[in-house]
Amino acid sequence: KAGVTQTPRYLIKTRGQQVTLSCSPISGHRSVSWYQQTPGQGLQFLFEYFSETQRNKGNFPGRFSGRQFSNSRSEMNVSTLELGDSALYLCASSPGTSSNEQFFGPGTRLTVL
Amino acid sequence: GENVEQHPSTLSVQEGDSAVIKCTYSDSASNYFPWYKQELGKRPQLIIDIRSNVGEKKDQRIAVTLNKTAKHFSLHITETQPEDSAVYFCAASIRSGGGADGLTFGKGTHLIIQP
Numbered sequence: 710k711a712g713v714t715q716t717p718r719y720l721i722k723t724r725g726q727q728v729t730l731s732c733s734p735i736s737g738h739r740s741v742s743w744y745q746q747t748p749g750q751g752l753q754f755l756f757e758y759f760s761e762t763q764r765n766k767g768n769f770p771g772r773f774s775g776r777q778f779s780n781s782r783s784e785m786n787v788s789t790l791e792l793g794d795s796a797l798y799l800c801a802s803s804p805g806t807s808s809n810e811q812f813f814g815p816g817t818r819l820t821v822l
Numbered sequence: 823g824e825n826v827e828q829h830p831s832t833l834s835v836q837e838g839d840s841a842v843i844k845c846t847y848s849d850s851a852s853n854y855f856p857w858y859k860q861e862l863g864k865r866p867q868l869i870i871d872i873r874s875n876v877g878e879k880k881d882q883r884i885a886v887t888l889n890k891t892a893k894h895f896s897l898h899i900t901e902t903q904p905e906d907s908a909v910y911f912c913a914a915s916i917r918s919g920g921g922a923d924g925l926t927f928g929k930g931t932h933l934i935i936q937p
């Protein structure tokens with residue numbers, strides 16, 4: 710099976726802009742979770758989508774949002790970018806039901822200038 | 823919410839020796855504990871996990887132990903090799919019939935294998 714893919718791999722934006730990141734899970738997996746990784750805060754959970762519904766949410770401001778499509782692909786949007794949003798954004802794919810093993814994609818490196 | 827503490831932040835061992843990384847969690851409802859290995863510039867990779875109904879799990883040179891009473895779990899790597907050098911993250915989450923909460927990660931341990 711193909712692994713988790715994320716696009717784009719690298720992104721440079723300026724403060725105030727918005728950005729959309731995409732994640733395609735492993736075929737057959739219905740759950741997609743998003744994480745932010747920074748040197749200071751480590752890996753932090755943003756939210757999880759299952760069958761097009763947000764099922765769980767971490768402690769991030771409303772500027773961070775997401776959605777999931779019927780084919781389980783997911784997008785994450787960050788509006789009004791701040792310098793502190795510079796990070797590696799990782800999505801993780803999981804079957805979503807009997808198993809909660811999560812498999813990570815390669816990440817999108819976002820730099821906000 | 824859940825809080826996961828991980829120690830040490832850096833661990834240097836001689837090749838062939840064993841390495842132990844320890845984590846504690848705060849939420850007694852957590853019942854799923856995975857460990858991830860992340861090499862520089864790469865994605866975290868799941869190396870082993872344990873559920874709360876099991877006290878120990880082993881996979882070749884890697885083992886994880888769980889003490890639910892003390893709310894701590896540990897990763898043991900035996901006969902370490904240079905390719906074991908990486909950052910290791912522990913995590914915890916609550917798995918219910920409706921799925922799993924997001925993973926709460928420890929801050930990571932940079933494991934260095936000295937030749």
